[in-house]
Amino acid sequence: MKTIIFYRSSYRGNTLKIAESMKDALSAELVSIDSNPSIDLSDYDLIGFGSAINFAAHDIRLQRFVSSQNLKGKNVFIFSTRCRPFLGAYHSPLKKIIERKGGIIVGEFSCRGFDRTGPWVLMDGYNKARPNDRDRFEARLFAEKLRWKLHPLALIYKNPVTRCSEGITMRRKGSDIIAGNKVVFLNTSTCINCGKCIKICPMHIFALKDTVLPTDEKNCIQCRLCADNCPTFSIYIRESFLNGLRIALRESFSNKLQNSYNNEDNHH
Numbered sequence: 116m117k118t119i120i121f122y123r124s125s126y127r128g129n130t131l132k133i134a135e136s137m138k139d140a141l142s143a144e145l146v147s148i149d150s151n152p153s154i155d156l157s158d159y160d161l162i163g164f165g166s167a168i169n170f171a172a173h174d175i176r177l178q179r180f181v182s183s184q185n186l187k188g189k190n191v192f193i194f195s196t197r198c199r200p201f202l203g204a205y206h207s208p209l210k211k212i213i214e215r216k217g218g219i220i221v222g223e224f225s226c227r228g229f230d231r232t233g234p235w236v237l238m239d240g241y242n243k244a245r246p247n248d249r250d251r252f253e254a255r256l257f258a259e260k261l262r263w264k265l266h267p268l269a270l271i272y273k274n275p276v277t278r279c280s281e282g283i284t285m286r287r288k289g290s291d292i293i294a295g296n297k298v299v300f301l302n303t304s305t306c307i308n309c310g311k312c313i314k315i316c317p318m319h320i321f322a323l324k325d326t327v328l329p330t331d332e333k334n335c336i337q338c339r340l341c342a343d344n345c346p347t348f349s350i351y352i353r354e355s356f357l358n359g360l361r362i363a364l365r366e367s368f369s370n371k372l373q374n375s376y377n378n379e380d381n382h383h
């Protein structure tokens with residue numbers, strides 16, 4: 116599926132982070148509209164447009180760029196980063212332009228982005244460190260889902276095949292498959308089974324069954340070595356107070372964590 120993503124990310128590069136995650140998942144070309152691109156879109160099966168929300172709508176330059184394109188019959192998705200916790204009608208102006216140009220909107224995505232303008236200066240910025248790993252993970256899932264939705268065999272083949280092996284909780288999110296349950300989330304659609312996480316995890320929570328899976332996530336200590344070293348950003352660790360508590364209890368009242376750490380042969 117030939118895909119191109121146009122973006123503008125002029126404030127902090129927030130939207131670019133999201134665009135890059137989508138680019139990877141869709142094997143897309145990524146083009147900044149600041150380079151004044153003049154590209155014939157007739158060859159493309161899917162076209163993405165994304166920017167910050169600036170004053171309750173997509174960046175005005177992106178809106179103008181979209182207005183100048185011929186999108187007749189084209190599948191289009193849009194995305195944004197924004198400061199406000201909820202999206203509301205922020206996407207409406209761009210959606211109207213796309214519809215006017217004959218495009219078909221097949222998906223939309225938005226997440227929060229760091230903002231240190233206006234009142235947020237007082238607290239040295241709002242949405243600190245956003246988009247974060249989870250936002251990028253969600254962006255990839257969104258893109259994967261689009262890929263499946265637009266697959267020529269999508270009607271017959273409604274969900275991607277699960278590469279599940281016994282004993283692993285599989286969580287369905289839309290049509291994407293995530294292995295793991297509460298702590299370690301592995302996007303099996305994007306995982307390339309390189310085994311880097313198996314090698315790097317000090318707690319030996321990953322194992323190669325038919326494919327790489329987090330088989331022992333209860334022993335995860337949230338060190339993030341796996342997520343930070345995953346070449347396809349397919350791992351997300353849910354850091355939470357409860358998980359911190361679980362680790363502390365396991366460490367204090369049993370030697371399960373120590374055993375897992377010491378057991379070099381565990382699951383390899």
Ligand SMILES: Cc1cc2nc3c(=O)[nH]c(=O)nc-3n(C[C@H](O)[C@H](O)[C@H](O)COP(=O)(O)O)c2cc1C
Nearest residue numbers: 124125126127128129130167170171196198199228
């Ligand atoms: C000039 C300006 C106007 C903005 N207006 C809004 C707004 O109306 N609503 C909102 O939620 N965020 C608003 N923001 C926050 C940006 O949408 C947010 O920081 C975004 O992630 C920036 O993305 P970028 O780094 O890709 O440009 C505004 C930021 C700037 C700089």
